[in-house]
Amino acid sequence: MPRLPFSDLVSELHRVLVRHGLADPRAALVARLFAENQRDGVFSHGLNRFPGFVALLKSGRLDPTADPVRVGGLGALEKWDGRMGVGLWNAHFAMGRAVELARLHGIGCVGLRNTNHWMRGGAYGLQAADAGCIGICWTNTIPLMPPWGSADVAIGNNPMIIAVPRPDGHLLLDMAMSQFANGKLEVLKRQGRETPIAGGFDREGKLTRDPGEILASRRPLPIGHWKGSALAVVLDAAAALVSGGQASHQIAQQGTEYAVSQVFIAINVTALAGAGEIEAAVNALVDHLHTAAPLVAGEPVRYPGEGMLRVRRESEQLGVSVEERQLTELRDL
């Protein structure tokens, strides 16, 4: 795969965004976030998704100039309306606001409604962790899988993110409620690969590892079976309540996914202890995790986010991996 210097990738994405009507500072932020997702190996929300974002920009279904407005709140809890603006811009703003609230109040929580796909949720967790906070956020989505006990697609896969700050590399959990995110299934299908474990049901209702079958049946397996289904439901309900926005079943009525609801929480742990104390506690936990004997020789246990960090460092040294066809597609945009 060709490799591109990070800054060249950002410039190229920025050029395309500006050309299609997104002005700075939004264009600069969106270009950086897409490039970072690609740099970090989160290909499902990097260049694979970028042409779709450009198509959305051109569709007029999104307001490329909107800023979120505060529509309510009390102290450390605020409700914002994303006014159908750029999802990445709104999400980045909302986590920034949660961090500001956490500086004042110890913890900050922002509900964001009428917003659009944030692409990689982990980006906003990392944003909070960069500010020394624990970052927790989640989004609802259009229904993408059946609730446990049904084959009817009726719940979102509602990714949830938890990031814990650590100077040598934040801990980062970024997970959809399906065992494999749709973006991941699409990548595997394109690569002609199977899911490493059963990822859902085929059209006959049998568990399968064929990503194409799962995408066709629309029955991805929730993580932990009934547990992930239940988690998706409570996250959806909480997102709708905190933001005053739509739940997944209401998004479904639109036919396509827009005007979703999100929650952003930042916990200012440095208000509770010195930065050195916090660093030592997280490092001790990571060090302990690394002492667990690996099942496969040469594949040590990793802390959440460690694999991503390894890809990032490689990208920083060698350039960001970009598929040839993506580069061509990008240059034509």
Add this chain to the structure above:
Amino acid sequence: MPRLPFSDLVSELHRVLVRHGLADPRAALVARLFAENQRDGVFSHGLNRFPGFVALLKSGRLDPTADPVRVGGLGALEKWDGRMGVGLWNAHFAMGRAVELARLHGIGCVGLRNTNHWMRGGAYGLQAADAGCIGICWTNTIPLMPPWGSADVAIGNNPMIIAVPRPDGHLLLDMAMSQFANGKLEVLKRQGRETPIAGGFDREGKLTRDPGEILASRRPLPIGHWKGSALAVVLDAAAALVSGGQASHQIAQQGTEYAVSQVFIAINVTALAGAGEIEAAVNALVDHLHTAAPLVAGEPVRYPGEGMLRVRRESEQLGVSVEERQLTELRDL
């Protein structure tokens, strides 16, 4: 199974607690919580666990008179030390405090360290929901399963709870990070039943449904495989940082589980919208979930907490189910 009026069960539990040195108001709260867990069908943290709690009381490893003390905080975020008091008392206090903070600040977050097993975490989520708040809480535990990629027991199963208020029955997610909690595996083993899906690995490293094998290998399957393992790690780190208390690997050094770390978050959604608006939003979500066609005729899709509520209502009408041997055991305590 015999059935006992709820109030009789509370009285009997209260008698035993007082006899073994726990005074009111702690004895009254603990008796009520254990009885409610049994009433709600959460047998793993009802009478199955009660004799163990009494043994803990008698062991002197717990201070039956301790109250948590505030050891730090900023605004809506507070850090408390549980001073090795009664876990249920401390957890109930901490969620109550998070709710108080949420009334003032919109959201409240309490870290609690040096506390003991809270039994059923869902109880504290329901407590927040009863107060009109979204309740989120989690605890770390002594290591109970291997992290993904190892067979060494090195991470807790760190239950996480999310409750969403609803007058006709709160939404409640209460899940351990293992597909089946150890308490559940113990119940199934005693009943001679298998787990409904693979629940972990046997001593040869193969997936199995035999609860005895899983308890023996100490390799329960994390929910969503690597995802539940990662979630357990970030919850542990967050609990240790917010409370300033021990992480799972430090609890492990003690040999037995005590002095754990917990986080309690309450989000005061009624500060953002009228109670009627909130009720309507959650009811619409539940109603939609109920329209999904069931895979098995006569087994409609349930919202998280619905099955529990059904057992509770049955217990309220007919009395609380108690096994004969538990009743005998209780009377001898």
